[in-house]
Amino acid sequence: MDFNTPINFSVTDRFLRYVQIDTQSDPSSPTIPSTEKQKDLGRLLVQELLEMGITNAHLDEYGYVYATIAANTNKANVPVICFCSHMDTAPDCSGTGVRPIVHKKYNGADIVLPDDPSQVIKMAEHIDLKNQIGNDIITASGNTLLGADNKAGVAEIMDACYQLVSHPEIKHGTIKILFTPDEEIGRGVDKADIAKIGAFACYTMDGESAGNMENETFSADGAKLTIYGVSSHPGFAKGKMESAIKIAGQIVAALPDDLSPEFTEGMQGFVHPVNIEGHVETATIDFIIRDFADEKLPLHANVIRGVADNVIKRFPNAHYSLETYEQYRNMKNVLAQHPQIVEYGMEAIRRAGLEARLCSIRGGTDGSRLSFMGLPSPNIFAGEHAFHSKQEWVSVQDMQKAVETILHLCMIWEEKSL
Numbered sequence: 001m002d003f004n005t006p007i008n009f010s011v012t013d014r015f016l017r018y019v020q021i022d023t024q025s026d027p028s029s030p031t032i033p034s035t036e037k038q039k040d041l042g043r044l045l046v047q048e049l050l051e052m053g054i055t056n057a058h059l060d061e062y063g064y065v066y067a068t069i070a071a072n073t074n075k076a077n078v079p080v081i082c083f084c085s086h087m088d089t090a091p092d093c094s095g096t097g098v099r100p101i102v103h104k105k106y107n108g109a110d111i112v113l114p115d116d117p118s119q120v121i122k123m124a125e126h127i128d129l130k131n132q133i134g135n136d137i138i139t140a141s142g143n144t145l146l147g148a149d150n151k152a153g154v155a156e157i158m159d160a161c162y163q164l165v166s167h168p169e170i171k172h173g174t175i176k177i178l179f180t181p182d183e184e185i186g187r188g189v190d191k192a193d194i195a196k197i198g199a200f201a202c203y204t205m206d207g208e209s210a211g212n213m214e215n216e217t218f219s220a221d222g223a224k225l226t227i228y229g230v231s232s233h234p235g236f237a238k239g240k241m242e243s244a245i246k247i248a249g250q251i252v253a254a255l256p257d258d259l260s261p262e263f264t265e266g267m268q269g270f271v272h273p274v275n276i277e278g279h280v281e282t283a284t285i286d287f288i289i290r291d292f293a294d295e296k297l298p299l300h301a302n303v304i305r306g307v308a309d310n311v312i313k314r315f316p317n318a319h320y321s322l323e324t325y326e327q328y329r330n331m332k333n334v335l336a337q338h339p340q341i342v343e344y345g346m347e348a349i350r351r352a353g354l355e356a357r358l359c360s361i362r363g364g365t366d367g368s369r370l371s372f373m374g375l376p377s378p379n380i381f382a383g384e385h386a387f388h389s390k391q392e393w394v395s396v397q398d399m400q401k402a403v404e405t406i407l408h409l410c411m412i413w414e415e416k417s418l
Contacts, residue, residue: 007163007403015138018154018155019146019147019148021037022037022095022098023088023181024094024095025182025184025187027091032063032187032190033088033181038088041151042064042179045059045087045179046065048158049067049161052162054068054165057177064193065087066177066196066197067176069177071174077418078173078413079199079200080176081173081201082199082201083157083202083205083406084157084204085204085205086150086153089145089184090387091184092388092389093145094143095147098140098141099115099143100140102136102138104136105136106134107133111393113141117142119390120391121139126386131210132395132398139392139393142390143390145392146393148392148393149184149382149388150183150205150206154179156382156403157177157406160403160410161177171414172411176197176198180192188369189369199375201338202370203367204377205402206367208382209383210395211349212359213345213356213379214360214379215378216292217364217368218269218291218364219328220327220328220364221289223287223304223324224323225284225285225320226321226322227320229242229243229245229247229283230315230317242318244278245279247283247312247315251308252285255273255303256307259271259300269289269296269297269300270291270300272288272289272290274287294333304322331376341376348406352405352408353404361379365379367379380402383399
């Protein structure tokens with residue numbers, strides 16, 4: 001990068017501050033955001049943005065942070081682009097009392113986390129560590145997750161904002177910033193104001209290995225199977241009772257292994273029961289259905305239906321219903337209509353000195369839904385690894401490369417505009 005002065009990265013200091021703020025979201029909460037403590041980080045981000053001189057930064061009632069960096073180019077037709085990361089951490093693992101540790105100049109040895117020595121980060125189990133020899137690795141202390149998913153992305157965007165303000169020689173169009181709550185519970189863009197963002201393209205910073213860019217996610221449906229059994233007093237149930245709970249158990253046990261997440265990888269889809277509730281008379285099984293091809297989702301739902309049909313035959317007075325509903329769709333369907341959005345992202349990664357790799361996500365991001373809300377949004381690496389676990393880690397140098405990638409993206413969109 002050819003700046004008038006060298007980059008003085010702030011991403012590590014920002015990250016170490018942000019991860020100590022508990023922002024865990026709560027899937028059982030009906031509020032938006034699901035936890036008020038997510039706004040604690042939002043308020044800090046707004047304060048820091050205002051201190052940079054980004055005067056319109058603000059936190060709305062739903063916990064979203066918005067900001068705009070004005071264009072500094074004479075070109076009139078540079079498209080507005082946005083950078084987005086989520087502030088919440090996953091409910092899967094505690095985010096309270098995070099104690100980040102910087103392991104300087106990683107030498108390839110096992111990393112034993114001091115607050116729980118049974119938590120050991122091993123290169124054999126974390127294969128990207130082989131690319132981190134000599135780098136500085138940040139972990140939690142063993143009792144909590146780290147929060148690199150996605151406070152690495154938040155810190156990278158914040159540092160990029162700081163660099164854009166500090167380096168006016170970086171020519172760019174209007175840049176929008178969006179930080180979202182509740183991504184980890186699937187509600188990250190429920191109240192995002194697309195009109196307020198007003199961008200042509202968005203890049204979520206929420207990926208894994210340095211150099212990766214993701215332009216494809218699962219398409220996702222949900223399904224609810226409701227089983228209607230026959231209740232009877234258990235003391236007089238012979239020949240009468242048909243327990244919905246037992247029927248549910250048999251249906252789950254009969255699901256095919258080759259369509260379950262435990263036995264699938266790559267571009268394979270799956271059917272996954274995520275919740276069971278019920279009584280003798282009525283029981284429900286909630287499923288998530290995933291595949292990269294939209295047309296395969298109803299076929300996977302038919303597998304559930306076929307298993308239920310076979311099981312229910314043994315219970316002549318019981319019956320069931322199956323309801324399916326759309327959750328999100330593969331963002332590649334939208335991004336294919338705007339190839340330059342992905343092309344510029346890949347070029348930015350290369351300009352940052354990395355090998356650019358185009359990948360698919362076995363999951364979804366805020367960008368999945370933003371794309372179908374009119375804001376095409378591929379996903380760029382943030383450097384996070386082993387997310388949702390106590391062994392989560394991130395490399396300082398990878399975060400710095402993510403900052404460079406953001407800055408190059410800003411310049412590329414300006415350069416290629418008339």
